[in-house]
Every structure is written in C-alpha cells, then in structure tokens.
Amino acid sequence: MNKKFYAILIASFCAIALQACSVDSTLGTVPEPKNIHWQSQTRLPAPLQEVYPAAFDRKVYVAGAFEKMSPEHAVLAHLAASKHTYVYDTQNKKWMSGPVLPESRHHLGLIANDNMLYAIGGFNATSHDAWQVKRTVYTLQKGHNTWGAGPDLPIPMGESVYGVVNGHVHVAGGRTLINGKLRDTNAHWVLKAGRWQQAAPLPIASNSATSVVIKDQWYVMGGRVNALDFKNLDNLWRYDAQQDSWENLANMPQASAGLASAVLNGQIYVFGGEEYTYITNNQGEREMKTRTFDGIWRYDPDSNLWHTEPTTMTSTRHGLGALTVNNHIYLLGGATQAGATGTSATFERMSLQ
Template identity: 30%
Template sequence: MKKISEISITIGSLLVLFTPLFSTAATHLTVAASTQSWTELTSMPIAVQEIYPVLHQGEIYVAGGISDALPEQDGQMTAAVQIYDIAKNQWRRGPDLPEGRHHAQLVSVGSDLYLLGGFVRATSANNGQFWQAGNWQASADILKLSANATPWQAVGKLPKPLAETVSFVKDDQIHLLGGRSPAGSDNSQWQHHVDQDWHWQINPTDLPAPTAVTTLTKLPVKKNSAAIAVLDQQAWWLGGRNRKLGNSNGLAAFDFKSASWLPKAQTPDLPEAQAGLAAAAVGQHICLFGGEGSLEPNNVFSTIWCFVPKTSSWQAQGKMQPARHGHGAVAVGDSVYLIGGATVAGLKETTGLVQRWQLGSK
C-alpha cells in the first residue's frame, strides 16, 4: 500500500466567453472558485489504455486494454483483468478474459460483470505491425463473470460487432450508444469500420436470446470514442469523433422518464472538440477529463471541464496532471479515480497511473 503524493490547487474566479470549433453559438464558461485535491495512488501492474473501468462490488475493475509496451505477437493487447481494492490501495489479478481485447465495454449489473464488444486481434492479420496496420477485429461478444466464478462465460452476441462505443446501466438494463462497426464483410482492420448511431438496450436475464437486445430511437449523430455519465435520471453523452467530420464538441442527454433526447438548448456544446475522453458525475456536475485531438502534434487535452445541468453552463476545474486520453474515470462517492491511458495521442506513452481527484468548493 502506498500513497505517493497529495496536493491541493485553488483556482480564482474568471468569467470568459468561448466559441468552440464547429459551434454556431458562444458557450458561457467560467473558471470556478474551488479547490481540487489530487492523490496519486498505486499504479496498475499492467499499464493500459482504451479501457472502460467500472465500480463493481465496491472495487474498481479494468478488463483488457492495449499498450505500446505489450508484445506485438499478442497484438499489443492484454486479456488481463486488474482489480483495485480502494480501501487497501492495492491491485490484484482477476480471471483473465478469453482473449486480449481493447475498447470493450465493462458494466456491472447486480453481482455480475458483463463485457461487450471491443476489438480483438484480427485472425486474418498477416502483418506484424499491429498498430500501424490497424489489425483490429470488432467483436460481437457478450461475456459474463458471475459472482465467485473463475472463468468468463460467453452468454450471447450483439446484433453486430461493435467497438469504441459507450455504455450505462439503468434498472439492470445495459445501454450501448454509438461506436464503430464493420461497413461490410471485411472485419480485420480499423479502417473497415464506420461510425454508428445505434442505441441498443440489453436485458441480461434474457440472454442468449436475440430478443434480449432492443433497438431504441437512433442517436442524434453518428460517432465513436465519446464519454457518458448518468446524473438525475439522464445520461449525458459527451464529445467523441466522426471519422469523416473529425472530433466532436457535441453534448446530448437521454432523459429516462420521457425516453427521449433533451432539446439542444439544454445541452450546450463542450468547450473543446475532443475524443477518447472520460467522464463522471460528481455531485451536481458532469465532469470530463482529458481526451485527444489530432495525432500531430500529439494533441492531448488537460483542462477538466464540468457541466452544471441546473445552470446549463460549463466550468473549468483545474487541469489533469498529466494530460492523457484513452483512460478511465470512475466516480466513488465525491471522488473520481482516473486510471491508465496515454500521455500523448495514439498508441504511445501508455501509463499505469492512478489518481484520485476530488472537487470541493471554497
């Protein structure tokens, strides 16, 4: 057990106006008068990026991931499941996935864990340069790890292979939004996949029957590598990218009561167009962390932006230390645990860094 360092940062109050890329209207932003507390914790034993950690039974689970430090013969991806004991600040290994994968959704439903989709190593790949050649095969797998079980079990299939999506759980139903899926029969390289506007709802108790998956109203836009957070009976869908249009600064919210998307007037654009970011609900804020812009010149975002639905405004709440993308953000009480990722854009400089961030007002 170790705690490397703990610091506090106080930011003064400043009102600014900012018009983000691709936006047609100014977004009102403030730099909030608040104190952020940072605590550096025990790093992951295996540094990974492109992960979607989840809080499960009081611990944080990380399943799979990809890293520039992992062997090319394994597609630079891992099947490892890493479990973080919050109270002890310690990591341990859980049951490995059946195969290495990344960009897969990990969700907690009751006492069970589910992993959905993601990229696995392409079976038809004949090029050793896995990242450069984009030899990633999208998966339709639905895997389950039951309480006290040791192996993961295949319990169903998605309607289509899907990766780079986002997910949330509502009333024990799993929701998948957007992502990338094969455009045709080819499914062995990243460039074979296109952006989607699907919104699927999955009832785990009905698996493996195909009827376990219900198609809901299409999303407002097609995009991948977004982030999502749930607050006050609404799921907030942030950022992401469209392969043809580039990074998105879009914000949309799905209202559980009406089962519809909120009007655009209630969802002002993000201050910056960013993808590969992470988000979490903290108090009455939706806070987003990091993300990447273009690969050149290794554009990674550092400002922590928090959206306040009650005032429909954005606030800057300090900076990530260091900036990164492809990481996870897990809210536990009034804290957010920021896990892994990479400090430069692309499959470079993968880190196992784990930090606890807390937002407090003066």
C-alpha cells in the same frame, strides 16, 4: 399608538423580513465548487490505454485494454490487446489479478448492473489487423471468478458508450462493420430480459465519446467522426428512456475524443482526450497534427452550464478511464501522446477540498 411607534414597528418587521430573505437566498444558492486535489495511488500493474473501467463489488475493475507489451508480443507500436482483468481494492489499496478474459480485447466496455459485470464488444488485435471489432459480451457474476458468455450484441461494436438507465444496460455509438468496412455508427441497443432491443439512435454516428448516468438520464459527450477527417465533437446529448429520445444540451468548452468522465456531487467532470487535425504544409501536402489535452471541464445539469476548471490533470492524456468510488473520482491509464504511444500506468484519486 403614535406615529413614532408605528414607524419603529414597521422598521422592525422589515428588518426581520430582509433577514429571512437573506437566509432563504443563501440556502438556495448553489455553493462554489471546491478546489481539486490529486493524490497518487498504487500504479496499474501494467501501462494501459483505451480502458473503460467499472465500479463493481466496491472495487475498481479494468479488463481488456491496449496493454504495453514487449516488442515480440506487441501488434500496434508497443501495444497489444489484453486478456487481463485487474481489480483494485480501495480499502487495502492494492491491485489484484482477476479472471482472465476468454479472448483478448481492447476498447472493451465494462458496465456493472446489480450483481453482474458486463464486458461488451471492443476489438481483438493481430499484427495484420489491430481493429477486429467484436459483438461478444462476457459476464462476471458477483462472487464468481470466471467470465461467462452473455447475449451477443446484434452487431459488432467498439469505441462505444455504456450506461445503466432504469436498471437496463445501454450501448450506443462507436464503430461497427458496414459493408465489410469499419465505420462509425449511431446504433443504440438496450438489454431487456436477456435480449438486445433497438432504441433511439444517437443523433450523430461517432466514436470515442464518454458518458455518465444521473437520475436515470444518460449524458453522452464529445467523440469524433472518422468520416469527417476525424473531426472532434463538442456535443452533449441527454437520453430520456421514458420518451426514447435524445436532447441536445449546452456544447462542451472543448471538442474532444478519447476523453473520460465521472460524477461527483451531482456534477459531471470530463477529463482530457485527444485531437487529430489535418493541415496543408508548404508543399501543398496534407499532414496530420495531433495533440492531447489535460483540461477538466465540469457540467452542472441543473443550470445546463459548463465550467472550465482552473486545475488541470497532472498530465495530458487520452484513452484514460474515470469512475467514482466512495465519493472520489479515480483516473487511470491513458496515453500522453495521441495514438498508440506514451501509454501510462498512472492511477490517481481526485478529491474536492
């Protein structure tokens, strides 16, 4: 074989190798996220905020929120703690009435584990005290239509985060009673064999965060510290149940509290929230300024990177709920204004196109 033949042969091998490398590189590249598309769903039976929905028995469950009431029944602006359970069937796209709670609650944490739906902690409300934090746990068994009594929390907790890790229900953070006063907590409890056991506390005592579980790793994002003039947090913490430890990951693009989150295609999507900020006016007096967010932030666990989505929510909202059902994210309720006004009955489905 002459030199010319060798040159052609080598060039051919190089071309084949380069083509193979190009294919391998393409296969290994994470595709760009698709565009976000919003579709309105059947509106909630009533305007709700401070909701913690759950996917249970292939349906959307909402129970124990701040519900908009007539003036004679409202205890905080136009709101009162709700006893209602609302159930949405994604097949026939209708809301139904579920079993009534034993007591009214707002900020009631719903979390499903196997054939049981848990309704954890939260607050009762009267005109004299709208923030009566509770330790009660209610349970709803699949196929039943009555809430039962579950194991009470060791301490009262509301505005917490909730997750199922390795088959066990976890509750962390929020607010509790300390020396008779409502304070932020970093307490973390896990339900095993019908008993709540202590687990590694959150790194920061805070409330109004949001969380998701991916591959038995619990991600907790945002929140606020009331003791620091309601300072919002941009932290992202990941809990490893095997090590019983928390790891600090990349900070969120926007510090936010009263936000919501859900998982789609292995990515964490975080929505909205609110912020309270104290400023000093021209008279030297402190004033509180508020705002709500319409931002959507996406976190990639593999790269530990956040992305601000170019598409926003259809309105600013805090105290909203988010969950994933049938490869769609559903957003529901919330309020367009910070605090106890602007409560919404909005119910939307987010798809990627």
